[in-house]
Amino acid sequence: MSLLRRLLARRDDRPVFAAVSLLALVALATYPAVDWYLRALDIAPRFGFWDFGAYGGAVDRWVAGDSLYVRNEDGGYHGSYLYPPIALLAFAPLLLSLPFRPAVLVWTVGTTLLLWVALQRLVGALGVSLRPWERLALLPVLVGFHPLLLSIKLGQTAGALGALLTFAASASLRGRGYLSGVLTACCGVVKLPYAPAGAHLLADRRRFLGAVGGGLALLALSLLAFGVDAHRTFIEVLAWGVREGGAARSPTIWLPPYYRPLYSVPYGLVIRVLASLAIVVAVVRAAPDARRETTALGFAAVPLLAPLTYAYYFVAAVPAVVLLVAAELDRLDGRPAVPVVGLLFLQVHSYGLHGLGAIAPGWYPEVLLQPGLFGNLIVVGLAFARVAAAGDPLFVQSLTAAVGRRD
Helix, strand or coil: CCHHHHHHHCCCCCHHHHHHHHHHHHHHHHHHHHHHHHHHCCCCCCCCCHHHHHHHHHHHHHHHCCCCCCCCCCCCCCCCCCCCHHHHHHHHHHHHHCCHHHHHHHHHHHHHHHHHHHHHHHHHHCCCCCCHHHHHHHHHHHHCCHHHHHHHHHCCCHHHHHHHHHHHHHHHHCCCHHHHHHHHHHHHHHCHHHHHHHHHHHHCHHHHHHHHHHHHHHHHHHHHHHHHHHHHHHHHHHHHHHHHHCCCCCCCCCCCCECCCCCCCCCHHHHHHHHHHHHHHHHHHECHHHHHHHHHHHHHHHHHHCCCCEHHHHHHHHHHHHHHHHHHHCCCCCCCHHHHHHHHHHHCHHHHHHHHHHHCCCCCCHHHHCHHHHHHHHHHHHHHHHHHHCECHHHHHHHHHHHHHHC
8 A cells, every 4th residue: 555545544543644744745745836936036045055155165275275264254154164174075076076066966966865765764664665656756745845945955964964864763773773873973073063863872872882983983084184273273163153053133034044943032052951951861761662752852853952053954853753753653642743743834934934024013022933943842842752751660760779879
């Protein structure tokens, strides 16, 4: 039976899930046409690949022996290369062998196809067989996810990093813990705001060791290829990024990539730290059979907890939604429609924010104008609730015994 027939077959026992899922499929599949219309109205941005241009500038400076990181007139690094030095090795082969336009096309098409293949692997690891036409149909649905399409337009890395996370989740479900850890570490090293995605590493020794080994190998390669000075400068870039994240502008001053989940919320950094600690505790004490939920929790937390985040970070939530839907369908009291609703909020975030910002009264909290915030909280909240409820009794008993011995 095809996946679509299976979905329709659930309309009797899970009618809300079937209806919401069909709505999500239609919304994703038709969005490229919507984007074309919005571009015709000069609302949606064109395919400008601006960020990939920043990578190209860094490659040129590296070849010339200059610093990878360049301050602009206001003393910051906005608009320039902001990744760790090691990330340049992902772009350099294309930019050194091809003109800019072919290089960026190979990058965007290649990374999108990589994410497409990764999602098929993840679905297969969850025990679902896709027919050939379903595999083909998945591609336009995937491209219709607005945060991914936005990343493509900018020449960003969200598709590539989302693919690595999805492959990591698939490897974990298939019992390849070391590979899962290495792939997760690659995401965190290449783009440090993806560090929350590593939460699932704390639940398995092999995944954790794979991440440590992979991270150290990448660091050694980076030092060998770029030297110590480049990494010292990158620390300055990180400090600047943290400061920028704490001085966000109002959502009503709209741009398509805008997402500030804790805008104007007091003690935002403290909230991020406490939320991160809560996730760590929940994952560490979770039972081994909560692998899907712990993985989804870390992935979905990336755009919520990163110091400076953008709408295209929502791509990390795609495998999280797939994992949560599968986990919820296996529960008698499951709520598989909930993560799909969260995905729909993520889908409409940018232009929902655009519309809400134009009509909202001045007294309405600006942080609540962001549909993506509600979607992000829905997915993270469900995952956290499931992980917290899956506490391992043996862990609790051992922890209680240890406290008792100290007393």
